[in-house]
Amino acid sequence: MKISVIGCGYLGAVHAASLASFGHQVIGVDHDERKIEHLSRGFAPFFEAGLEPLLKAGLEQGRLSFSTDFAALAEAELHFICVGTPQSKTTQEADLSSLLSVVEGLHPYLRPGTLVVGKSTVPVGTAAAIAEAIAGTGAVLAWNPEFLRQGSAVADSLQPDRLVYGIPKGIGAGRSQHLLDQVYAPILAAGVPRLVTDLATAELTKVAANAFLALKLSYINAVGELCEATGADVTELARALGLDERIGAKYLAAGAGFGGGCLPKDIRSFRAQAAKHGIEPLEELMSLIDGINADARYRIAEAASQLCSGTLAGKKIAILGAAFKPNTDDIRDSPALDVALQLAQQGAEVVVTDPQAVNQAWLQYPQLRFETQLDAALQGAELVVLMTEWQEYRQLQPAAVASLVARPVLLDGRNALDAASWRAAGWRYRGIGVGSADQLTADIS
């Protein structure tokens, strides 16, 4: 099938390459020339494991191409829209300007039989409005939200947990479903569940899923605060909770909380949608989740201050991690950089390092100091704060790190390291949501 993918960012680039691997003829379109230039040469414009081989295979087999020109998608019978829907700069709502401009740009290429499929995350009602806007062309709209995670985007895209098709009832519904089934034939053949809903349900399924993950994370962080105050251990508690199949073990890692280009903006958009429709309990719940998440970052900054005898001024602090989570170079709403800024604003001499995200982070936060080399960042540190649990940080040898720092004091913002072995090597170790007499009086002089 001839398919276009409009918007080749973290979602669209992976989606385009995955569709090409299914045997479709795919054209990726984006207005960002640098991105298209990279993608056209088989290079991922961002760090995502497994994407480059998929891109290169698609390009070599002649199934994948990229362009900045909408005219290049004229031949496609199906268009996926994957542009960003970030939080508005002035409100909690999603900014739909890119989406609407793409719909306008697509208009001349729409004809009877064309299927337009939204993948971007949108407020409920957006799809119905777009369906109406394109109805005159004879093209039909469906909404097919995406659930992939950055860092495992290729695997999530090729083997998703489920497919959701939002398809309006009426003329063309059967054909829309049939076309989407053709697009995803290899996934369906593998037995992945496919749910067909109306447009509103598909839109809401996506944001409700992200909000549920955010809820779980803020819940465990709020419980972690009580653990810390009472001498309990949130990591042991989470392990015990997770063994209950009704709860499940995932998204229960307490610590710095959630960041990224999706969860934070989606709970805010969900909050705005609830407010618009007068659903106060949902509005309040989203507000609470957001507040707990902000507190999680603040609590780390506070713990850092305690570990530096209550004053951060002039203290050399090494922050391990800049990306919002491991295995990505994405720094959108990164807890690591938020904490780094808080510490720097209180006078600390902060040095941030990350295996992949230093360049992006430096461009956005020129006021912070960055080191690409871990050893250089650790050199002379009076406090080490782990903020993004990259595998290479998980594997650090406490004794080797101790030989670089000025004082062996570690704040593990992700509860990712083995406290016992760090303590055994002479480190003062502090986790998050893990109370103990040692930690409650963890000041150093």
Ligand SMILES: NC(=O)C1=CN([C@@H]2O[C@H](COP(=O)(O)OP(=O)(O)OC[C@H]3O[C@@H](n4cnc5c(N)ncnc54)[C@H](O)[C@@H]3O)[C@@H](O)[C@H]2O)C=CC1
């Ligand atoms: N990042 C992720 O893991 C996932 C993202 N989503 C949703 O997918 C959407 C896209 O997210 P990301 O890929 O993270 O954003 P992104 O910012 O990485 O990518 C968006 C792309 O759209 C392009 N674009 C914007 N306006 C355009 C226009 N008028 N014409 C052509 N290209 C245009 C941008 O240049 C950019 O490359 C959002 O709604 C997000 O919530 C959904 C699931 C996963």
Ligand SMILES: O=C(O)[C@H]1O[C@H](OP(=O)(O)OP(=O)(O)OC[C@H]2O[C@@H](n3ccc(=O)[nH]c3=O)[C@H](O)[C@@H]2O)[C@H](O)[C@@H](O)[C@@H]1O
């Ligand atoms: O809509 C989206 O874009 C995507 O948003 C999230 O994916 P992603 O933002 O890539 O990252 P996650 O792996 O969900 O992690 C989000 C944040 O939660 C944090 N987290 C995650 C798990 C955990 O136990 N503890 C925790 O603090 C991570 O560090 C990260 O900052 C969802 O997991 C995807 O299903 C969804 O498609």
